[in-house]
Amino acid sequence: MYVKSLDLKNYRNFEKLSLLPDPGINIIYGGNAQGKTNILEAIYLGGTTKSHRGTKDRDIIRMGEEESHLRMHIIKADNDYRIDMHLKKNKPKGIAIGGIPIRRAGELFGIVNMVFFSPEDLSIIKNGPSERRKFMDLILCELDRIYLSNLMQYNKCLNQRNRLLHDIFFNPKLETELDIWDEQLRNYGSRLIEKRTEFTESLNETAGRIHQNLTGKSEILEVSYEKNTEISDFADKQNKNREADLKLKNTSAGPHRDDLCISVNGMDLRIYGSQGQQRTAALSLKLSEIQMIEKAANEKPVLLLDDVLSELDRDRQNYLLSSIKETQTFITCTGLDEFVKSSFNADRVFHVVKGGIE
Numbered sequence: 424m425y426v427k428s429l430d431l432k433n434y435r436n437f438e439k440l441s442l443l444p445d446p447g448i449n450i451i452y453g454g455n456a457q458g459k460t461n462i463l464e465a466i467y468l469g470g471t472t473k474s475h476r477g478t479k480d481r482d483i484i485r486m487g488e489e490e491s492h493l494r495m496h497i498i499k500a501d502n503d504y505r506i507d508m509h510l511k512k513n514k515p516k517g518i519a520i521g522g523i524p525i526r527r528a529g530e531l532f533g534i535v536n537m538v539f540f541s542p543e544d545l546s547i548i549k550n551g552p553s554e555r556r557k558f559m560d561l562i563l564c565e566l567d568r569i570y571l572s573n574l575m576q577y578n579k580c581l582n583q584r585n586r587l588l589h590d591i592f593f594n595p596k597l598e599t600e601l602d603i604w605d606e607q608l609r610n611y612g613s614r615l616i617e618k619r620t621e622f623t624e625s626l627n628e629t630a631g632r633i634h635q636n637l638t639g640k641s642e643i644l645e646v647s648y649e650k651n652t653e654i655s656d657f658a659d660k661q662n663k664n665r666e667a668d669l670k671l672k673n674t675s676a677g678p679h680r681d682d683l684c685i686s687v688n689g690m691d692l693r694i695y696g697s698q699g700q701q702r703t704a705a706l707s708l709k710l711s712e713i714q715m716i717e718k719a720a721n722e723k724p725v726l727l728l729d730d731v732l733s734e735l736d737r738d739r740q741n742y743l744l745s746s747i748k749e750t751q752t753f754i755t756c757t758g759l760d761e762f763v764k765s766s767f768n769a770d771r772v773f774h775v776v777k778g779g780i781e
């Protein structure tokens with residue numbers, strides 16, 4: 424799969440942009456604040472309907488303008504998909520595929536697969552559990568629409584239950600209503616736990632293999648799923664925790680408290696890993712994401728590398744670049760020096776200056 428063209432109108436600092444990328448490696452270079460990340464963001468938005476930064480549509484619209492337009496052509500298995508997005512200030516965005524409006528953003532998910540890689544991803548081991556859950560959920564949602572829907576339902580129930588815990592504080596009679604939400608959380612939560620269990624097993628295998636190659640077989644990486652509760656103990660745990668939940672007005676049992684344990688040679692990297700070890704393991708996880716999406720979708724995803732090359736040493740850079748052959752890749756950087764030195768060949772180079780391409 425690859426992006427054949429991207430057209431933007433009033434998107435962030437671009438009044439107008441037409442980009443014709445190569446199906447291979449595309450370098451987008453330029454000074455700071457010229458619009459490099461904005462281009463990657465637009466491609467990701469075009470493929471997933473969401474900004475990788477989590478920005479609201481109204482903030483993406485070029486300052487002083489009312490609307491923003493994006494058009495992207497994706498070629499996949501000889502089909503040409505035209506994706507149109509119309510961003511508005513106070514309304515949900517309009518999305519059409521081949522000129523036919525779609526109602527749910529999820530309809531795009533089966534068509535386009537993208538992986539966004541930014542320097543923050545290299546901190547996934549160092550950061551808190553929520554980053555690791557996000558990593559897991561993002562991949563699972565991209566590959567499995569039912570998971571996406573279960574996760575949304577689960578989060579909705581969780582919010583309702585937390586709100587109820589606040590209300591009970593003022594009106595203790597409401598406590599009986601907790602049972603309904605507990606049951607709903609078990610219902611959706613168990614499905615999340617099942618899928619995360621499968622996912623972690625497959626991630627462990629893929630990341631383990633990649634990490635061995637990346638470290639010249641000196642490190643054995645293992646990923647394990649640290650679930651907050653077993654499905655069979657879920658109800659018990661909810662009952663045991665209820666009093667504490669009422670006191671803290673927060674829900675403590677369930678997969679929203681899950682984590683991933685990443686260890687090297689038996690040592691938990693979250694606690695004992697050196698910075699370099701943590702970053703190398705994070706790279707293995709990210710490379711696993713690419714492979715797992717490719718395997719599940721039977722198609723190479725489009726890869727967006729925002730400023731990550733400069734964050735990696737020469738060996739890691741080479742490993743990354745050698746593992747993305749035949750994958751359409753967009754790489755942003757501030758200078759071209761790093762590529763002149765390496766044996767690596769870019770297929771197309773774009774120079775971004777003040778919201779335009781030179």
Ligand SMILES: Nc1ncnc2c1ncn2[C@@H]1O[C@H](COP(=O)(O)OP(=O)(O)OP(=O)(O)O)[C@@H](O)[C@H]1O
Binds near residue numbers: 437484
């Ligand atoms: N809605 C908007 N309207 C107009 N300009 C915007 C909007 N949102 C962001 N910008 C501007 O876009 C510019 C470019 O941002 P971008 O993140 O793409 O830079 P960059 O080239 O990736 O820089 P860096 O090398 O520092 O990462 C910024 O100066 C920012 O102020």
Ligand SMILES: [Mg+2]
Binds near residue numbers: 460
């Ligand atoms: Mg940037």
